Amino acid sequence: MFSFLNKDQTTGEVEERQLDETNIPAHVAIIMDGNGRWAQQRHLPRIAGHKQGMNTVKTVAMAASNLGVKVLTLYAFSTENWKRPSAEVNYLMKLPVDFFGTFVPDLVKNNIRVKVMGYTDQLPAATQKAVNDAIADTKDCTGMVLNFALNYGGRAEIVTAVQKLAEQVQTGQLTATDIDDDAIDRELMTADLGELRDPDLLIRTSGEERLSNFMLWQVAYSEFVFTQQHWPDFDQTALEQAIYEYQQRHRRFGGLATDNTK
């Protein structure tokens, strides 16, 4: 049993809670929201929020790995984020360079493998290099997969998969009726995660309750937990609280609960 101190967000009451070690979500995905608001509350520029958000990535990656999470997917930059002011976009593009430049030795020490999903060929050359180096440097790690969604969009991912399947039909490798869930899964950017490709738990920080084009296919049966903290304030306890909430849910995948009453 992992125990942690839960603080009620409305009453401030603190109580010790136990996590069931046998029911840790294998794949946790996080929409890291609220960096800008965190900075604004402190009268700091938005990029200060992103910088602090990068430090939170380090804390949360370690915490998830220690809890036994197998895949941690983080929404770091969406295909829509290019619409932000160019100074902010440039800063966000530099973050992976800083992050991997300083953190890869810790990732290797903790047996964490880096994966990236998204249209990475459209990223600046220095960002691509940082990402590719991190993937290469951690390729032999067999523990948690730290999966960054970078220049990622759920609809674009599905469109690309459908195009690839259409090409396979055109060349006679597939017939239209061969296209099923498995065929689509094989063409998505999570294909290499195998059985772990679909998040068990999706967390969004900062109070917003929407998907913002994130893993639209893969979250079909995920449990959603929305937290009030802005991403820079998210920490190990917040992750444990979200996992605790996940453990109170009864996942049915469209069927019935085993005791048929829930």
Ligand code: FPP
């Ligand atoms: C959303 O907050 C956050 C982002 C668009 C960027 C997320 C990036 C990080 C947390 C750092 C990633 C680190 C690495 C290593 C890639 P927002 O800016 O939309 O916040 P707001 O809604 O309060 O304005």
